[in-house]
Structures are given as structure tokens and as C-alpha cells.
Amino acid sequence: MITQVPHKNALTIEYSDELLWALQQEPEEFAAEARLLLALKLYEIGKLSTGLAAQVAGIPRSAFLYELGRYALSPFGETPEELEDDLIHARRASHSE
Numbered sequence: 421m422i423t424q425v426p427h428k429n430a431l432t433i434e435y436s437d438e439l440l441w442a443l444q445q446e447p448e449e450f451a452a453e454a455r456l457l458l459a460l461k462l463y464e465i466g467k468l469s470t471g472l473a474a475q476v477a478g479i480p481r482s483a484f485l486y487e488l489g490r491y492a493l494s495p496f497g498e499t500p501e502e503l504e505d506d507l508i509h510a511r512r513a514s515h516s517e
Contacts, residue, residue, distance in 0.1 A: 452478070459484065460491055466502070470495055471509040481513065 433454065440450060459477035462468040468476065474484035485495045496503065 456487060460487065460493065463488070464493055469506045469509040471506070471513045475513075481510070 435450075440447060443450060445453070456477045456479070459468070459473040462476065463470060463473040470484055470488070471481050474481040477484055477487070479487070488495050
């Protein structure tokens with residue numbers, strides 16, 4: 421049986437040590453927070469479902485749902501279509517794990 425591995429893309433952001441000093445973070449902390457904030461924003465503006473946003477953030481969907489609450493964002497779509505899309509993505513993700 422041949423298993424296809426999905427192609428992964430990467431995003432590189434250049435920043436100075438001054439940024440890390442200002443944020444009082446280690447590079448790994450900054451990278452994780454930047455991924456989470458990007459995922460939260462893409463979810464907030466309706467570009468990603470919670471499942472796909474969790475993938476961008478590099479965390480489990482349950483952890484992403486928790487983070488939504490920390491940032492005062494709703495885990496529920498505003499329309500039935502958005503809720504259905506979330507359900508479809510959640511089902512796909514549960515079958516790929």
C-alpha cells in the first residue's frame with residue numbers, strides 16, 4: 421500500500437533580536453505565538469475552519485478551541501453554511517489521524 425504524504429509549505433519571517441528582547445521571548449516561543457496569532461486571525465476573518473486553523477497553529481483542534489476563548493472569539497460559525505464547513509473539516513481531520 422502506498423501512502424501519499426501531503427506536501428507542506430513553509431513561511432519564513434525575518435526579525436531582529438530586538439523584537440525578541442522587546443517581547444521577552446525565546447525564538448521558539450515567538451514562532452509558536454506567531455503561528456497561533458496567524459491561525460486565529462485567519463479563523464476570525466472566515467478564511468479557515470477551526471480544524472484548518474488548528475493545523476496552521478500546530479496544535480490539536482481542542483487546544484485551538486480553548487485558545488479561541490482566550491482571545492474572545494467564538495468557535496461557532498455565524499451561518500449554517502459555516503457550521504457545516506466546520507463539521508466537514510472536522511470529519512476529514514478525524515479520518516486522517
